[in-house]
Amino acid sequence: MSNPKFERPLSPFMNYRWQYTNTLSILHRVTGIALSVGLLLFVYWLVSAANGPEAYASAQAVFAHPLTIVALVGFSFAFFYHLLNGVRHLVWDAGHGFEKSTARTSGWLVAIGAVVLTAMLWFLLVRGGAV
Amino acid sequence: MSLRSPVGRVLGLGAAGEGVGHWWTQRVTSVALVLLGLWFVFALIALPDRSYETVTAWMHAPFNAVMLSLLVGTAVYHSQLGVEVVVEDYVSDHAAKIVTLLALKFIHIVLGALGIFSVLRVAFGSAA
Numbered sequence: 358m359s360n361p362k363f364e365r366p367l368s369p370f371m372n373y374r375w376q377y378t379n380t381l382s383i384l385h386r387v388t389g390i391a392l393s394v395g396l397l398l399f400v401y402w403l404v405s406a407a408n409g410p411e412a413y414a415s416a417q418a419v420f421a422h423p424l425t426i427v428a429l430v431g432f433s434f435a436f437f438y439h440l441l442n443g444v445r446h447l448v449w450d451a452g453h454g455f456e457k458s459t460a461r462t463s464g465w466l467v468a469i470g471a472v473v474l475t476a477m478l479w480f481l482l483v484r485g486g487a488v
Numbered sequence: 489m490s491l492r493s494p495v496g497r498v499l500g501l502g503a504a505g506e507g508v509g510h511w512w513t514q515r516v517t518s519v520a521l522v523l524l525g526l527w528f529v530f531a532l533i534a535l536p537d538r539s540y541e542t543v544t545a546w547m548h549a550p551f552n553a554v555m556l557s558l559l560v561g562t563a564v565y566h567s568q569l570g571v572e573v574v575v576e577d578y579v580s581d582h583a584a585k586i587v588t589l590l591a592l593k594f595i596h597i598v599l600g601a602l603g604i605f606s607v608l609r610v611a612f613g614s615a616a
Contacts, residue, residue, distance in 0.1 A: 392563075399603070400560070406610055414540070417538075436525065440522060443518050443522070450515060485533065485535075
């Protein structure tokens with residue numbers, strides 16, 4: 358790359374201009390990794406329930422911490438985004454939705470849908486007295 | 489002795505020599521996780537509270553215990569398949585790649601075993 362004498366064609370990801378599809382695609386991977394980390398908290402919750410009331414109480418203290426709640430909101434957004442965009446990917450795998458306008462619309466639906474579903478989930482949880 | 493021809497054995501295996509197994513399993517687990525994940529979210533909202541008594545009583549019900557076990561198992565499997573691809577994409581050093589992949593696989597298997605064992609422990613224990 359540095360030597361012009363050996364100028365080779367670049368891999369597509371190195372010379373594409375930035376566009377919304379990049380962000381959506383990278384966000385799928387980022388939210389996937391976030392959910393892998395979130396699995397730790399999920400399993401911790403299950404283990405604490407199996408270990409009796411004291412262990413569950415200390416887990417509840419961890420989950421009630423403001424930083425944990427911020428993380429849980431993040432994990433829930435990651436969950437909904439990864440779920441919706443995952444369905445988008447499955448539709449692509451089936452060979453549909455590749456039209457530029459369709460892909461643009463489905464991208465927006467995924468992004469807005471994830472935010473709306475996250476807000477709805479936490480509205481219901483807070484109203485139910487969970488937080 | 490296999491009656492398959494050498495060509496028949498390698499057809500469809502591609503450059504990586506593994507065929508589409510990884511890719512397809514990722515898709516299969518993703519479809520399962522749409523259902524299991526949405527079930528979990530609705531169940532979480534439907535619980536009157538998240539106290540020890542409520543949660544263990546909920547996990548004690550056979551249907552919930554089975555669904556939770558499936559959710560843990562499928563999520564761990566899907567997560568393992570996902571992080572594998574990420575590591576293969578970004579870790580170029582061969583030794584580091586092998587060590588990271590092994591470590592992640594062990595962590596995922598331990599997580600799956602812990603999660604499912606915990607669900608079953610509550611499910612088969614006396615009702616809270």
